[in-house]
Amino acid sequence: MNAAHSKVRQHYDEVADIYDSRYDRNRGRLYYNRLSENVLELLPKGKHLLDLGCGTGLFIQHYGKYGGAATGLDLSPGMIHKARSRCRMGQFAVGNAEILPFRDESFDALSSLLAFSYLKEPESMIKEAYRVLKPGGIIAVVTLGKNLLTSGLPALYAMGEAMNIRHVGMGDFGERYYSESEMNDLFLEAGFTDILVRRCSFAHINLIDPLYGIARKIEPFVEERLPYLAYNLLASARKPG
Amino acid sequence: MKRSLLPILCCPTCKGDLVLSVVEEDESEILEGSLYCSACGVSYPITEGIPDLLPRKKNI
Numbered sequence: 001m002n003a004a005h006s007k008v009r010q011h012y013d014e015v016a017d018i019y020d021s022r023y024d025r026n027r028g029r030l031y032y033n034r035l036s037e038n039v040l041e042l043l044p045k046g047k048h049l050l051d052l053g054c055g056t057g058l059f060i061q062h063y064g065k066y067g068g069a070a071t072g073l074d075l076s077p078g079m080i081h082k083a084r085s086r087c088r089m090g091q092f093a094v095g096n097a098e099i100l101p102f103r104d105e106s107f108d109a110l111s112s113l114l115a116f117s118y119l120k121e122p123e124s125m126i127k128e129a130y131r132v133l134k135p136g137g138i139i140a141v142v143t144l145g146k147n148l149l150t151s152g153l154p155a156l157y158a159m160g161e162a163m164n165i166r167h168v169g170m171g172d173f174g175e176r177y178y179s180e181s182e183m184n185d186l187f188l189e190a191g192f193t194d195i196l197v198r199r200c201s202f203a204h205i206n207l208i209d210p211l212y213g214i215a216r217k218i219e220p221f222v223e224e225r226l227p228y229l230a231y232n233l234l235a236s237a238r239k240p241g
Numbered sequence: 242m243k244r245s246l247l248p249i250l251c252c253p254t255c256k257g258d259l260v261l262s263v264v265e266e267d268e269s270e271i272l273e274g275s276l277y278c279s280a281c282g283v284s285y286p287i288t289e290g291i292p293d294l295l296p297r298k299k300n301i
Contacts, residue, residue, distance in 0.1 A: 071246065080291050091246045094293040101253040101285075101294035 005096065008118050009075040012055070016078030019056050032113075035142050035232065036062040038200050039111055042140045042236045047108035050132060052097040052125065053115020057083030060090045063111070071107070073097060098124040105134045114232075116143035117175040126190045135241020139192065145199055145233040146177040183235040192237035200234045242271045242292045252278035252285075253296045259285070 012019075036059055043049065045066035051059050054072030056079055063070050064087060072087075073095045074080050080092045095101050097112070098121045110129050119125050129139050180197045187195045250259055259276040266272060276285040276292060285294050 069245075071249070075295075077291060077293070081289070084290060091243045092291060093242070093246070093250075094291060094295060095253060096295055099253045099296045101250055103249050103251045103256070106249040 012076035013078035052112040
């Protein structure tokens with residue numbers, strides 16, 4: 001494991017206890033549920049899902065509502081411990097999303113929510129995803145998009161780290177943000193077809209409260225009319241066959 | 242780790258077979274043990290029910 005991975009792993013081990021207070025309550029839950037719904041819409045239900053960067057198992061819990069099976073992989077053992085107690089239907093392992101410990105053609109669906117920006121070798125992750133999906137399998141990835149707002153995040157996170165702020169996802173991890181065409185090219189080069197990339201969820205959880213309320217009201221409008229302002233990129237594709 | 246996970250697992254590095262050794266198991270899961278890749282000479286531990294399949298160098 002390289003230094004960057006160790007840092008991400010250590011951060012999430014440290015925040016595992018407070019993680020769900022961010023994404024599984026109130027505003028955080030609304031934000032996460034909205035992302036989850038967007039991803040669920042694209043995936044085959046009631047099948048076998050692999051979730052990369054599964055964290056505390058929030059998305060696997062959503063997926064499990066429709067039956068089927070789910071396997072979660074995460075760098076952080078602390079997060080996997082939480083996931084195990086949250087989702088009895090899931091099965092979990094500690095591992096690296098860029099070098100998967102799964103056999104070829106094992107899964108019908110593959111998801112990754114808000115973990116892709118941490119990857120140092122995104123090409124490897126997409127290639128590995130292709131390998132472990134069955135023919136006809138679907139991948140859906142949500143990650144922070146490259147735009148005016150996220151361009152300020154690395155500086156903000158570096159400041160947060162310097163000030164010793166203990167906050168989920170707050171740290172200088174050398175995260176990468178992607179454009180629509182970069183995501184499209186990653187899938188295309190790995191051999192995927194039916195590639196769809198769009199922006200979603202303008203109302204980012206880090207917005208201060210009054211702004212968040214306003215942002216949620218105008219979110220559908222923003223997604224439809226001003227996609228360059230939305231924070232997250234939702235990219236999906238199909239393995240031919 | 243549930244036994245149902247075993248058929249889809251492989252060594253992250255060489256993608257070869259893993260040999261399961263169980264130290265402790267309850268009715269639903271393997272709690273302590275290891276997954277060994279003979280091609281790489283690497284043993285991946287299972288602790289508190291969680292397999293750690295991070296790629297690593299040989300244990301020599």
